[in-house]
Amino acid sequence: MTRVLLVEDNAQNRYLITFLLNASKFSVLSAEDGAEGLALAASGDFDLVLLDIQLPGMDGYEVARALRQNARLDGIPIVAVTSYAMTGDRERVLAAGCEGYIEKPIDPETFVAQVRAFLPEKGGA
Amino acid sequence: MxxxxxxxxxxxxxxxxxxxxxxxxxxxxxxxxxxxxxxxxxxxxxxxxxxxxxxxxxxxxxxxxxxxxxxxxxxxxxxxxxxxxxxxxxxxxxxxxxxxxxxxxxxxxxxxxxxxxxxxxxxxxxELAQARFDPAAAARRAADTVAAQAAEKGLEIECETEHGLPELVGDRRRVEQVLINLLANAVKFTDQGRVGLDVRATPEGVAFVVSDTGIGIPAEAHDQLFQPFRQLDSGLARAHEGTGLGLAICKRLVDRMGGTIGFESAPGVGSTFRVDLPLTPPSLTETP
CATH class of the missing domain: 1.20.120 (Four Helix Bundle (Hemerythrin (Met), subunit A))
Incomplete structure (x- = not known):
């Protein structure tokens, strides 16, 4: 089972993304902010991190940089979930250590496929 | 004295x-x-x-x-x-x-x-991105995006790209945004006939031509076509849903890219929009 760490401050978005991923048999552990996300990342094993960029306190860029310091996450894709409005921030997202981004508002019909595209091939979720 | x-x-x-x-x-x-x-x-x-x-x-x-x-x-x-x-x-x-x-x-x-x-x-x-992209692929993606809207009206978008168009340096997304806007307009205002998108190389860069056989643009609307919110007070709004911002955005994006946008239209016959962009291929020294 693919294990996803989700860092997202908006409760409804958290619910939506968790619901979609669960429906495709991913397991999801979610955090409301960067600090909680870093704590979860330090104690668990994950296959992928989904990271909101506009977070209260520590923003997504800082969280991504901090996650990249964590050896447990070596080779684990960090994917930013960020708004279309923030063009120009794409480069910042990549520079902070993310593999890429998924645009908000997420498209519920393609979201899981977009997430899967970031996972290394290993024969299904 | x-x-x-x-x-x-x-x-x-x-x-x-x-x-x-x-x-x-x-x-x-x-x-x-x-x-x-x-x-x-x-x-x-x-x-x-x-x-x-x-x-x-x-x-x-x-x-x-x-x-x-x-x-x-x-x-x-x-x-x-x-x-x-x-x-x-x-x-x-x-x-x-x-x-x-x-x-x-x-x-x-x-x-x-x-x-x-x-x-x-x-x-x-x-901010405009400066990255290499394939203008023919951008045109096809734009056509694909509008294909469903076109199909609902029984229209097909005929996309013709000149063979051997070079890669160019520019903002692919914004180029596609302009083309999607023009194509969506063409579909919106065309009930029968055809909607076409031609891409060709020009001495300065590339030209995109969007043509339709739609209702055309009345002469009195020509002057204000690229002004924001024009559709809202033109009386077209009721029949044709839209923000009225599409062409204003196109014009400003094309201006920012250093290009030009123009059109010819005959009421009842159709409209043709042409976008010329002075985009150049990546220089040979640039690393991919």
Missing amino acids: AGIVQDITDRKRAEEAVRRLADDLRRQAAELERRVAERTAELSEARDRAEGADRLKSAFLATMSHELRTPLNSIIGFTGVLLQGLAGPLNDEQRKQLGMVRASGQHLLELINDVLDISKIEAGQL
Whole structure:
């Protein structure tokens, strides 16, 4: 089972993304902010991190940089979930250590496929 | 003797008059200068206020659009979950009504994106990417995006790209945005016939030509076609849903890319929009 760490401050978005991923048999552990996300990342094993960029306190860029310091996450894709409005921030997202981004508002019909595209091939979720 | 005295008196009077006039002039000049200085100060204050208001407006719109988008995430997202049957089976009526919720949510999102785009462009805050892209592929992607809308009206988008077009350096997304806008307009205003997109190389870069056999653009609308919100007061709004910002955004994006956009149209026959962009291939020294 693919294990996803989700860092997202908006409760409804958290619910939506968790619901979609669960429906495709991913397991999801979610955090409301960067600090909680870093704590979860330090104690668990994950296959992928989904990271909101506009977070209260520590923003997504800082969280991504901090996650990249964590050896447990070596080779684990960090994917930013960020708004279309923030063009120009794409480069910042990549520079902070993310593999890429998924645009908000997420498209519920393609979201899981977009997430899967970031996972290394290993024969299904 | 009396004549001489008279002369001197006249001369003194004349001199006195000249002096008074000169004094008057000096006073008036000083007054004028004072007024100019005062007006200048007022104007620069007004300019500062306007610039401040402009910055405030941009910041406000950026914040608002984020705030508006967050609940839209939920509306579009959960509607999609329900429509896919992920939360349980739906009956036909429920599916139909949720479809309406989703369509409205997506329309609202387009409106927000358009308003944000235009305000970013007007505030000079739009940043253009400089990356290599394939103009033929960009044209095909734009055509694919509008294909479903076209199919609903029984139209097909005929996309013709010149063979061997070189890769260019520019903002692929923004080029596609312009083409999608023009194609969506062509489809919106065409009920039968064809919608075409031609891409060809030009000495300066590349030209995209979007043509349709639609209702055309009445002559009186030509002057204001690229002005924001034109559709809303043109009477077309009722028949043709849209933000009225599409062409204004196209014009400004093309301007920012250093290009030109123009059109020819005959009512009842169709319209042709041509976008010329001075984009060059990546230099040989540039690393891919």
